Amino acid sequence: MTDTISIAALVAEDLRSLASKLKRKLRAQGHPGNLTASQASVLVRLEKDGQMTTSALARAEGMRPQSMGALIASLEASGLVVGMPDPSDGRQTILSLTEDCRAMIAEGRAARQDWLTRRIDATLSAEEQAQVHAAIVLLQRLVEED
Amino acid sequence: MTDTISIAALVAEDLRSLASKLKRKLRAQGHPGNLTASQASVLVRLEKDGQMTTSALARAEGMRPQSMGALIASLEASGLVVGMPDPSDGRQTILSLTEDCRAMIAEGRAARQDWLTRRIDATLSAEEQAQVHAAIVLLQRLVEED
């Protein structure tokens, strides 16, 4: 076995390329009513982990508090997130999903009407979707923490 | 089984989030000598498919000719790509990898020193890497064509 080129290098190449193209595609689809990738990611986290502050979200998502602040502002403007002052710490604002947002998630409407979801259903079999799902769980390790 | 929420919606959510975080991480790592995702993607395609024009590359990568033009200009400035006028069609410029670039790829140095490659090797077992690789092949279908 030559073993000169690791599979990791191949995976890295393809993954890098895939991430770029996927982001371009997502942006090209525009978001009339849809959400950007970052916005969706924040909503999912808020739903999973409950109430959080801007800074906590920024740490969790791996971005700067300032960037997260702008992102949150847009979600508040869309009525998907509300902020309440922390009674015990005047610096912080506790963020949580609005009822509208929870209802939307519960119905699955947001996800179902989503371009990427439709694309996945149209392109991959159920078995393949499961396979991809398993791989994504593995890949999430790569981007966690530092 | 309620079956109300499709696995496609779950995959879409995670995939969207993953793509965002991965791109942020890659940018945060900077590129002292490294390449951006788009640049690497173009080089891989040029190596695989041989000589191409700016427009052909743009179509293949799913971006506009103008964007690809700028990307190519940066690669030319780095001495990784050279352009030669097409003798049979004065409008076109045939692009190809320089010898330096081919040598770099052949040695595998570029890929090996890459942050993402190291990260994959450090985080995933060989078996998991193969699993991810298979999933990426499936996902490439999502971003191909329109």
Add this chain to the structure above:
DNA sequence: CTAATATCAGGACAACTGATATAT
């Protein structure tokens, strides 16, 4: 003349960095 190629110019967007006000 119509279509394709490439490039110039300007714009949008999401992230970044730096600086600042406020609360602990």
Add this chain to the structure above:
DNA sequence: CATATATCAGTTTTCCTGATATTA
């Protein structure tokens, strides 16, 4: 005073759209 949170302002990056010159 030192630390943490949040926000204001400006910059960078990467892609976009529109307009133009050139060649087929």
